[in-house]
Amino acid sequence: MPFTLEQPTTVEEALRRLADPTGGPAVAIAGGTDLLLDLDEGRVSAGRVVSLRRLPWNRLQWQGDSLVVGSTLPFARLGADPAVRARLPGLVDAVDAVGSLALRHRATLGGNLGRAAPASDVVPILLALGATVRLVGIGGHRDVPVGRFVRSSRQTDLAPGELIESISIPSAPVSAYVWQRVRPANDVSQVGVAVARSDSPSGWHVALGGVLPAPTRVVEAEALLARRRPNDAEVELAAQAAAQRATFVTDKRATESYRRRLVSTLVRRAVARALRTEVGG
Amino acid sequence: MTGPLTLAINGAHPRTVDVPDDERLLDTLRWRLGMKGTKEGCRTGDCGACTVLVDGETTLSCLTLSREVDGSKVTTIEGIADDPEGRKVQAAFEAEEALQCGYCTPGFIVALTGVRRELGPEASTAALVDGLQGNLCRCTGYLAILRAVERVREAPR
Numbered sequence: 001m002p003f004t005l006e007q008p009t010t011v012e013e014a015l016r017r018l019a020d021p022t023g024g025p026a027v028a029i030a031g032g033t034d035l036l037l038d039l040d041e042g043r044v045s046a047g048r049v050v051s052l053r054r055l056p057w058n059r060l061q062w063q064g065d066s067l068v069v070g071s072t073l074p075f076a077r078l079g080a081d082p083a084v085r086a087r088l089p090g091l092v093d094a095v096d097a098v099g100s101l102a103l104r105h106r107a108t109l110g111g112n113l114g115r116a117a118p119a120s121d122v123v124p125i126l127l128a129l130g131a132t133v134r135l136v137g138i139g140g141h142r143d144v145p146v147g148r149f150v151r152s153s154r155q156t157d158l159a160p161g162e163l164i165e166s167i168s169i170p171s172a173p174v175s176a177y178v179w180q181r182v183r184p185a186n187d188v189s190q191v192g193v194a195v196a197r198s199d200s201p202s203g204w205h206v207a208l209g210g211v212l213p214a215p216t217r218v219v220e221a222e223a224l225l226a227r228r229r230p231n232d233a234e235v236e237l238a239a240q241a242a243a244q245r246a247t248f249v250t251d252k253r254a255t256e257s258y259r260r261r262l263v264s265t266l267v268r269r270a271v272a273r274a275l276r277t278e279v280g281g
Numbered sequence: 282m283t284g285p286l287t288l289a290i291n292g293a294h295p296r297t298v299d300v301p302d303d304e305r306l307l308d309t310l311r312w313r314l315g316m317k318g319t320k321e322g323c324r325t326g327d328c329g330a331c332t333v334l335v336d337g338e339t340t341l342s343c344l345t346l347s348r349e350v351d352g353s354k355v356t357t358i359e360g361i362a363d364d365p366e367g368r369k370v371q372a373a374f375e376a377e378e379a380l381q382c383g384y385c386t387p388g389f390i391v392a393l394t395g396v397r398r399e400l401g402p403e404a405s406t407a408a409l410v411d412g413l414q415g416n417l418c419r420c421t422g423y424l425a426i427l428r429a430v431e432r433v434r435e436a437p438r
């Protein structure tokens with residue numbers, strides 16, 4: 001179905017255009033790497049597409065210890081930022097995992113959250129880091145934790161006409177994301193594991209991707225990782241707990257039992273990777 | 282709806298054409314402007330055959346709306362030899378015979394040129410190869426392409 005493209009330059013105008021009923025249903029586009037395929041293949045139909053690329057959301061800033069990522073900042077710019085690399089290595093692992101470099105020049109964090117794919121490589125690390133999504137609508141702003149924003153496969157907390165403005169992410173120098181795929185690039189991860197250690201309150205967060213109905217934290221595994229530097233036996237128990245806890249599926253990319261085994265391996269790798277920057281202990 | 286699109290392609294003066302709102306940059310280049318060097322392999326972002334540089338960045342032209350890049354500079358395979366880095370990459374592909382059918386080659390050459398420009402001359406082989414992960418080749422088995430990457434890295438500045 002052909003569509004018209006609108007390219008507003010202010011947030012007010014974008015919200016107004018999305019809410020405007022004349023001319024049929026409208027949908028927002030950021031990088032377009034999900035949406036254009038959804039439109040081509042008829043999963044989404046809209047006569048009007050409203051581009052967010054000219055809005056002033058294409059940037060990042062630090063607010064105290066938290067990184068605030070504008071929703072339309074392309075992944076390539078986020079992953080190349082030296083401060084982000086130092087203070088949020090797990091986020092960089094996840095960003096670098098998305099698609100290919102050319103794709104990352106356009107694809108955005110806001111679009112990844114908007115799509116809410118169960119196999120997203122980015123949602124697990126946002127869960128583990130305790131990120132918050134800032135939404136804006138005609139009525140104003142609201143802040144929603146990522147775990148509540150992503151509700152289910154392709155279901156988000158976005159109300160009609162609402163947009164993701166930014167994502168706030170507390171820094172965590174001890175964090176990592178690891179994944180397994182058939183092909184390294186442009187393939188969907190069979191599973192992904194994100195871990196992050198926070199100091200306040202102190203403790204580990206563990207989140208899984210490639211599970212149904214949506215990426216999820218596994219508190220049972222987190223409890224078993226209690227110490228700042230868990231020993232091998234503790235990591236092993238946590239890995240097993242993560243594998244037992246989640247709901248995996250069999251599809252063309254992997255069987256349910258393979259995914260379960262992968263998760264425990266990836267939990268061990270993720271914890272080791274997160275601790276790699278800390279010498280001794 | 283259609284609207285004006287102004288692009289400066291391969292160093293030429295900006296040129297304006299009227300394009301439909303939902304047209305992809307790939308189709309503007311190939312069918313509206315007759316520049317068939319940029320290839321369509323999948324149209325789903327998977328193969329990299331359609332890679333062009335938009336304001337210097339490697340871009341999948343099959344997943345890019347033309348009107349969203351209005352006002353940009355675009356480099357395609359047709360213009361890559363005007364860029365000293367592009368010429369070097371092209372020569373390395375030739376010297377290593379890093380192609381068979383050649384369908385993927387424009388995408389590889391444009392992508393490697395863009396990645397070298399983005400990461401700088403010191404970029405490691407691993408970093409360059411990472412930048413090519415989204416380019417598929419069904420013929421060569423990649424070994425000759427990897428040799429071409431090495432050759433570009435070792436070429437005199």
Ligand SMILES: Cc1cc2nc3c(=O)[nH]c(=O)nc-3n(C[C@H](O)[C@H](O)[C@H](O)COP(=O)(O)OP(=O)(O)OC[C@H]3O[C@@H](n4cnc5c(N)ncnc54)[C@H](O)[C@@H]3O)c2cc1C
Nearest residue numbers: 030031032033034035098099108110111112114121164326
């Ligand atoms: C070849 C290929 C490989 C891929 N590989 C991966 C991968 O490895 N890992 C992975 O996680 N994903 C992958 N993806 C999926 C996709 O690239 C990502 O989900 C990307 O982050 C989407 O961002 P975008 O800006 O392109 O979104 P768009 O396509 O522009 O938008 C996606 C959805 O979000 C909505 N949206 C966008 N921005 C906002 C906003 N600010 N507020 C509200 N709603 C918004 C849109 O309306 C749409 O519904 C891949 C896609 C392709 C085509």
Ligand code: FES
Nearest residue numbers: 322323324329343
């Ligand atoms: S045609 Fe664009 S990536 Fe294959």
Ligand code: FES
Nearest residue numbers: 381383418419420
């Ligand atoms: S040479 Fe034929 S696809 Fe690469």
